Amino acid sequence: MKNGKLTLSDLRPRLQRVERRLFLKQSLSLGALTMLSGCTLKDDDSVDRLLFAMSRFNDRMQAALFDPDKLAPTYSEADLTTPFPFNAFYEEKLAPVVDGENYRLTLSGLVENKSPWTLRELRALPQVSQITRQVCVEGWSAIGKWSGVPFRTFLERVGADMTAHYVGFRCADNYSTSVDMPTALHPQTLLALDFPTRETKYGFPVKIRIPTKLGFKNPKHVVEIFVTNDNPGGYWENKGYNWFSGS
Numbered sequence: 442m443k444n445g446k447l448t449l450s451d452l453r454p455r456l457q458r459v460e461r462r463l464f465l466k467q468s469l470s471l472g473a474l475t476m477l478s479g480c481t482l483k484d485d486d487s488v489d490r491l492l493f494a495m496s497r498f499n500d501r502m503q504a505a506l507f508d509p510d511k512l513a514p515t516y517s518e519a520d521l522t523t524p525f526p527f528n529a530f531y532e533e534k535l536a537p538v539v540d541g542e543n544y545r546l547t548l549s550g551l552v553e554n555k556s557p558w559t560l561r562e563l564r565a566l567p568q569v570s571q572i573t574r575q576v577c578v579e580g581w582s583a584i585g586k587w588s589g590v591p592f593r594t595f596l597e598r599v600g601a602d603m604t605a606h607y608v609g610f611r612c613a614d615n616y617s618t619s620v621d622m623p624t625a626l627h628p629q630t631l632l633a634l635d636f637p638t639r640e641t642k643y644g645f646p647v648k649i650r651i652p653t654k655l656g657f658k659n660p661k662h663v664v665e666i667f668v669t670n671d672n673p674g675g676y677w678e679n680k681g682y683n684w685f686s687g688s
């Protein structure tokens with residue numbers, strides 16, 4: 442501290458902590474630290490506000506750098522991780538068990554045809570399979586196979602406004618997340634109906650599998666999809682995880 446103002450060296454440990462929290466290791470650089478040293482940051486609040494603003498700025502930078510044609514690596518059956526790890530914001534035994542017969546996938550927001558979809562109708566759309574790696578911020582990654590409808594095909598089918606900025610997801614366990622439209626339209630983004638195992642806890646009946654995003658941006662047990670121009674945030678995003686969290 443100098444004259445009641447925080448200095449660069451005061452901030453460094455805190456930034457390192459926040460960086461870990463926001464997963465900005467590569468992008469919150471020394472340059473950004475130097476930039477901070479010119480600011481008057483008197484209290485924790487202003488530091489947090491600035492860091493949050495930087496994370497938002499970072500989202501825009503990352504979105505601009507996102508190459509919609511760059512593919513995530515794919516793997517072979519021999520690479521599959523077994524048993525496949527489970528993760529959620531609750532214990533495994535609390536995972537929701539959705540009734541497939543009565544299930545309806547609902548649509549809202551900037552979508553022309555808002556008729557809900559049954560599982561049978563979703564299965565009747567063109568299906569593809571892919572083997573990709575899911576990366577969780579909690580320090581594990583695993584290779585799994587997901588099959589289902591290319592999400593772009595689904596968005597075209599329902600007449601989603603593809604010029605809108607965001608697609609949001611609500612889940613049976615009250616989880617939520619959202620992605621930018623280019624990510625939603627990415628060729629590997631899948632409305633998955635089959636999961637690494639048949640156990641329902643991996644997302645039955647619908648998981649949006651996005652191999653260009655961290656695990657937490659891959660919603661399981663999805664019950665509602667909406668298209669919007671206002672960033673919907675999400676369960677972890679609202680707790681400070683970097684919104685873009687992808688490659």
Ligand SMILES: Nc1nc2c(c(=O)[nH]1)N[C@H]1C(S)=C(S)[C@@H](COP(=O)(O)O)O[C@H]1N2
Pocket residue numbers: 525526527528529530531575576577578612613614616617642643644656657658659660661662663
């Ligand atoms: N509905 C819902 N989806 C979710 C989560 C959750 O808690 N609820 N957790 C996310 C996180 S942090 C990860 S890493 C993956 C884990 O998916 P898995 O159980 O198939 O490995 O699901 C994501 N999708």
Ligand SMILES: [Mo]
Pocket residue numbers: 528576577578579656657
């Ligand atoms: Mo995760």
